[in-house]
Amino acid sequence: MDYWILPVTDFQQNCTLLWCPRTRQAAIVDPGGEPERIVAQLRQLALQPQCILLTHGHLDHVGASAALAAQLGIPIKGPAREDAFLFQSLPEQCQRFGFPPVAVFEPDQWLEHGDQIRFGDVVLDVIHCPGHTPGHIVFYQADSQLAQVGDVLFRGSIGRTDFPRGNHQQLLDAIQQRLFPLGDAVRFIPGHGPLSTFGEERRTNPFVGG
Template structure:
């Protein structure tokens, strides 16, 4: 069975997900955005073996601990799409501007394009490419459990910002329609910040996209 523990990290309270297979105790971290020692302690307390670090996009609060944890655990970094390379290249500069600890560089092992299947134990996840918040943003979807990790594409009652470099509002709306709202209404999603919601709820009530849900 698939298990998930959400651990908020950084001053931005970014939802890092520890995702693991109950049988094998194999785990991945989705968006290890900071507080590396805290995440290590959580993983150790759960008795897990981390297999990889999955990344939705290159913003500092989603990748701040990735470089350090990849080195400590000797695991691959999977994602995002390569258009976010410029965000990863500027990670230290951006962190300094925000007054964050200067993170170790992030070296991506496998860039994603969308459509790939990632595995964790016996569980499979579909990669969905959803640019707009950043040009290389991806999401991870478990059809088996009806669970989607949206990063900063879609939130409960809101959507991602597009005022950062290479953000694109229309592209974001298109991504939400194509990659989120095409999923079953009862699909739950874990976003980069804030509470869990469902696709059906956002179609009906999200003021940024509800009227466009059809």
């Protein structure tokens, strides 16, 4: 599996294109805004988008989803249903953070722990990792040893849990019980900032290292 990271909006949120190198079929993960840049990058890489994948329902991760889905004719999948309240609050989120208006929408498919997403030869495992939001999920590609973790884990930090329905202990448990056991060699793309590995964070991250 190949990938391209495209930071979008003032929040510099890592919208990621994941694709199968044989078929060029692709998934768009967390398109938080700037849909025209995302479409331009898809064209430049000659990719065939199959779906939009969302790790959680915060505005900076979902803001361009509905517009892209309509333009490209592809479904929106994820996060878990527990984040439905965040999709209902999108207009309020826009007002609070000064984003252009985004209408309420729902994904075409809510995802659950253990689900799989397929495009081309790529298979992504869905891992429920609540804490930052109750319905937050992670996408893991075993063959590439690569995970898309949204706002669960960052290089040297972890996701905030002071948003509505956040839970600090749930977040720590998700990282230590569902992510770290995947292996130290697994690289991860966070929702913001640079890549790291689970091994590096297990060794050095002051919030979950040890």
